[in-house]
Amino acid sequence: MEAVSIGILGLGTVGGGTVTVLTRNAREIARRAGRGIEIARAAARDYRPERIEGLNQIGQIGTDLFAVVEDPSIQVIVELIGGESPAFELVMRAIETGKHVVTANKALIAKRGNEIFGAARRRGVMVGFEAAVAGGIPIIKALREGLAANHIEWIAGIINGTGNFILTQMRDHGCDFAAALADAQARGYAEVDPTLDIEGIDAAHKLTILASLAFGIPLQFEHCFTEGISRIDPEDIANAAELGYRIKHLGIARRSAGGIELRVHPTLLPERRLLANVDGVMNAILVKGDAVGPTLFYGAGAGALPTASSVVADLIDVVRALTTDPNHRVPHLAFQPDELVDIPILPMDAIQTSYYLRLTALDRLGVMGRIATILGEEGVSIEAIEQRAPAAGETHVTLVMLTHRVIEGQMNRAIARIEALDTVQGRVKRIRMESLSG
């Protein structure tokens, strides 16, 4: 059968990797897909030709992104420029002209996916976005097809490699956040402006997508709670380790009584959990389904070739399904579009979790009792408590507590009251904690 013609937008890290995988594995890909995939055109504003293996296999390379999208000989557009604009306009125009789309753009899907999938549905074209979440791990396919028999209860994932690298370095070397970030930047794992990664925004894009696929809800990035890792101290990592926990930056999506929890934040995990042992830049997603129980998907969450692995897997899917009736393809968000249900995302003070608390208090009779009373009054029950003997001459002690599960609003009130005590110094440090067992 004739090869399928594709056009690639962007020849940066992922674009270059996609060219490499398509050319290096061309024979094997055709053996699987039943026909070849030909890069008819590519456009990029700026790229380094010497870094791209297989560049000479591209029919035509230019700088005009829209010219590729308008080319009637092209059947599939691969959008790898990133960012919201002009990616959105390019993708929408590609759909309008009847082209299928494959993209690795998590911000685009998380923020504009509802519009994009609506347009694609009306036009009868496919939009693949496996590469938008967790790089090379086929987690979107797993949620959308492999676990389709399940009522998904929750998802918890390490879905930002940069953040995981920083936390791993802090634990392994006892260094502070700033030093670990500098190391990540020196190695090229973190951007010069690392905000998207370390503040959890990138993870929130991905979690938003996973939650839609898992629960059959529209994409709702604007309701995702994010807390970054920049305020994690080496002291907290050491305290957690002593208590048998590790701190990971998790994205968590969970069905609960009143709605969906959708949150990215540092989290204490029992050290024996597989997820707690996912280190460095690697990603992993733990999915709990009612039938399958807990399942974990692990792999490289970023990088040229791993991300290209997912881009090309999507291309093979599109090639295999080119001639199918659009109404019988796997729905973009796992559920049939008219079957999405707008379950509310819970405000953060309505979620329920356990907590690690660290505070500094005057080493005096009755202080501890007062704190315990406040916690009790607000419904917070303590699972473990450790008090560090004050150094000679010190008047204050450090208290570390682990709590049982409680509504975050109650914990907020308890913390506010504790911080207001004149026997307590400074702020209460609070890190959420999950057992991931139920």
Added chain:
Amino acid sequence: MEAVSIGILGLGTVGGGTVTVLTRNAREIARRAGRGIEIARAAARDYRPERIEGLNQIGQIGTDLFAVVEDPSIQVIVELIGGESPAFELVMRAIETGKHVVTANKALIAKRGNEIFGAARRRGVMVGFEAAVAGGIPIIKALREGLAANHIEWIAGIINGTGNFILTQMRDHGCDFAAALADAQARGYAEVDPTLDIEGIDAAHKLTILASLAFGIPLQFEHCFTEGISRIDPEDIANAAELGYRIKHLGIARRSAGGIELRVHPTLLPERRLLANVDGVMNAILVKGDAVGPTLFYGAGAGALPTASSVVADLIDVVRALTTDPNHRVPHLAFQPDELVDIPILPMDAIQTSYYLRLTALDRLGVMGRIATILGEEGVSIEAIEQRAPAAGETHVTLVMLTHRVIEGQMNRAIARIEALDTVQGRVKRIRMESLSG
């Protein structure tokens, strides 16, 4: 759209679980699949109705398996009776009558899959078998679609939960194989006749299937090497732990220069590997692709509901693809049927791996030197060696060695020569060892 009518053969553990998942999650499944799935008929020779949630949702239950297969109102046959016969005849007849098939039968697919897929192709029907490998883990979909862009280099998996439970118990409690097996039997994890599980035959069925999907080769169960776990001693587990390793019963499939390695055997793994930390009855498969790097898929490898999760996922796939052109479906063995290549499976003495060796030798000057000389002459190079001081009054010492990678034929010759020494007592204990890093 009208519901799809299915017929279930077998109402044992997996059959019962499938009925439960289909009825419990009926609404959610229809929201994903675009139409309902209706159990029009089921047949079983023997089952316990009181154990099956959802049994009253089955249109008609009988004992005649072939009557279900012949029923023209049924579109998909779900074969869950296990074993080779009459499962083979039932599946072939279902295909002949133009029905799609979903099966959890690993022995059937490993041994008769080539015939079954040939018949299905000629008749234009689908055969789903996700549940045949690793229970609820969607590993077949991952290999066939999610990682389709990759040249797969190797696969290593814990794909038998019973064996993994036994080895985990031996390590955690220091008990011997017989005691751990009895425990597994008492808990219902092991059969009264545990041969298929503990001798690696069940794992070989699954590995055979995975290797075909990964490398684009026909199913060749008869060439899979198997070695069971019944000869693993607590002493070996303790020695391995001291050296920083764990012993797991792995299925390994690897491309190497002269062909494909296809082998199931106990294996030492570095303890920091995620795969080394998969405990109890859980399964995990590590896949190394050239683009994606290492990826791991973890979950429940057996049990009613996890296996049903995969059976029903296949059903949803079939429902979604019912109206598609048969030539554009995902090929059964990942590669287009005319693109399978008959790469030879290597005989076991041609594979290459590292080894753990344990032997008992006379505690006398020159004995160690003689052993080292033999190893050197056969090309075996030693990575680490430990000698246990003999107990008071003992004339023999125990030697534990780890070797570098070497061809198994050379190792066999070295072991034969060492065992022939009159200063060496009994047999040399040999366990293969893999770093799984490259």
